[in-house]
Amino acid sequence: xxxxxxxxxxxxxxxxxxxxxxxxxxxxxxxxxxxxxxxxxxxxxxxxxxxxxxxxxxxxxxxxxxxxxxxxxxxxxxxxxxxxxxxxxxxxxxxxxxxxxxxxxxxxxxxxxxxxxxxxxxxxxxxxxxxxxxxxxxxxxxxxxxxxxxxxxxxxxxxxxxxxxxxxxxxxxxxxxxxxxxxxxxxxxxxxxxxxxxxxxxxxxxxxxxxxxxxxxxxxxxxxxxxxxxxxxxxxxxxxxxxxxxxxxxxxxxxxxxxxxxxxxxxxxxxxxxxxxxxxxxxxxxxxxxxxxxxxxxxxxxxxxxxxxxxxxxxxxxxxxxxxxxxxxxxxxxxxxxxxxxxxxxxxxxxxxxxxxxxxxxxxxxxxxxxxxxxxxxxxxxxxxxxxxxxxxxxxxxxxxxxxxxxxxxxxxxxxxxxxxxxxxxxxxxxxxxxxxxxxxxxxxxxxxxxxxxxxxxxxxxxxxxxxxxxxxxxxx
Numbered sequence: 022x023x024x025x026x027x028x029x030x031x032x033x034x035x036x037x038x039x040x041x042x043x044x045x046x047x048x049x050x051x052x053x054x055x056x057x058x059x060x061x062x063x064x065x066x067x068x069x070x071x072x073x074x075x076x077x078x079x080x081x082x083x084x085x086x087x088x089x090x091x092x093x094x095x096x097x098x099x100x101x102x103x104x105x106x107x108x109x110x111x112x113x114x115x116x117x118x119x120x121x122x123x124x125x126x127x128x129x130x131x132x133x134x135x136x137x138x139x140x141x142x143x144x145x146x147x148x149x150x151x152x153x154x155x156x157x158x159x160x161x162x163x164x165x166x167x168x169x170x171x172x173x174x175x176x177x178x179x180x181x182x183x184x185x186x187x188x189x190x191x192x193x194x195x196x197x198x199x200x201x202x203x204x205x206x207x208x209x210x211x212x213x214x215x216x217x218x219x220x221x222x223x224x225x226x227x228x229x230x231x232x233x234x235x236x237x238x239x240x241x242x243x244x245x246x247x248x249x250x251x252x253x254x255x256x257x258x259x260x261x262x263x264x265x266x267x268x269x270x271x272x273x274x275x276x277x278x279x280x281x282x283x284x285x286x287x288x289x290x291x292x293x294x295x296x297x298x299x300x301x302x303x304x305x306x307x308x309x310x311x312x313x314x315x316x317x318x319x320x321x322x323x324x325x326x327x328x329x330x331x332x333x334x335x336x337x338x339x340x341x342x343x344x345x346x347x348x349x350x351x352x353x354x355x356x357x358x359x360x361x362x363x364x365x366x367x368x369x370x371x372x373x374x375x376x377x378x379x380x381x382x383x384x385x386x387x388x389x390x391x392x393x394x395x396x397x398x399x400x401x402x403x404x405x406x407x408x409x410x411x412x413x414x415x416x417x418x419x420x421x422x423x424x425x426x427x428x429x430x431x432x433x434x435x436x437x438x439x440x441x442x443x444x445x446x447x448x449x450x451x452x453x454x455x456x457x458x459x460x461x462x463x464x465x466x467x468x469x470x471x472x473x474x475x476x477x478x479x480x481x482x483x484x485x486x487x488x489x490x491x492x493x494x495x496x497x498x
Contacts, residue, residue, distance in 0.1 A: 062182075065186075097432045100432060113217055120143060120210050160224045194336050224427075234284075282295070303422075307434070319475075349400070378406075380399045383399035452468075
């Protein structure tokens with residue numbers, strides 16, 4: 022039986038000298054990444070207006086969000102491999118242009134179907150853009166202190182992007198038009214592409230290793246797509262976890278992904294070298310990301326319901342509340358980038374996760390007489406704590422990675438975020454719906470509290486993962 026082979030001589034075609042334009046390159050890379058993260062949430066607040074104008078039914082409105090999540094999450098592993106083989110800079114620029122084009126299509130949509138197609142196409146380009154961007158950070162910054170600073174900036178953008186998207190969506194919807202939640206991507210994409218062409222150095226695999234494993238790509242894509250689809254179906258109130266279609270989708274996608282793993286073990290040039298995930302420290306970082314993303318995305322969703330549904334806040338005011346969360350992430354990311362080389366990732370991840378658990382538990386007290394003060398305090402703790410965690414975890418997941426594996430390792434970071442978000446929303450929605458149905462009074466708030474309690478448990482589980490697995494990352498390859 023052939024076994025997985027570790028390349029001994031292959032390296033990416035990248036310069037070893039420090040790039041004099043690397044900080045400008047970081048601006049381009051983080052701007053591109055911000056656009057991808059923003060688009061996962063900016064449309065949420067604009068959705069009610071889009072639904073009214075285009076006549077989208079209640080049953081179909083979720084496709085505006087789901088179409089993006091399905092293609093983005095399902096194609097990420099393939100997107101990382103495409104970036105590795107075709108060149109990460111080339112993939113980044115092409116994806117930015119493609120993202121701008123389909124965003125324009127969505128902005129001019131005159132029917133629900135056209136908007137759904139545009140959102141799905143955005144996810145396709147995001148699936149190649151996101152791993153290319155993170156891989157470029159990894160290969161551009163090779164000195165430990167500079168890499169920590171770069172990951173600090175990148176982590177701040179990644180972590181705060183979702184909440185900033187809610188604020189931006191509120192501003193655009195309230196003062197301009199919901200269509201600008203899509204049009205806004207065009208200037209961002211072209212500025213990022215221009216900066217990337219000027220400042221980013223190309224990086225790709227050597228010719229001998231530029232091979233597409235079509236069967237592996239098919240298995241990974243179909244399996245990932247099915248897993249995201251299964252979690253999405255579970256979150257649908259009309260179906261849930263026990264629905265036959267949900268169960269069949271999840272079981273089938275699990276079987277396909279298992280077949281993918283078996284193939285990676287046997288392939289001479291695997292699409293996902295198993296050494297990337299079997300490293301204990303790096304594997305723990307991926308699991309931590311999965312759990313933390315599930316808690317965070319679920320929290321953002323249900324807190325949005327609470328602020329607009331229960332408190333009656335406008336889209337803009339809802340976005341302003343979430344700004345507290347975003348500022349916490351940005352501040353903590355800046356601090357972590359300075360502390361990481363000195364103290365290492367483990368104490369930072371643990372302290373950040375503890376703050377996150379306390380903040381999430383505080384949210385279970387909403388609808389208390391002092392709920393607004395408690396809510397803002399909770400968001401501050403969550404923003405600061407998760408900002409620390411995301412920067413440190415990204416560093417652990419990619420530090421010491423073989424240059425040939427940078428694209429696929431970066432894709433896995435994004436994959437665990439997307440799968441974690443889908444799982445978190447589905448799980449929390451199931452819990453909240455069940456509690457709401459059984460509650461005698463103030464049912465919605467009871468459901469929200471239950472969702473936040475489960476999110477706290479996810480963060481606690483991530484804390485245990487860090488305690489068991491985190492340490493000094495070992496080199497792969």
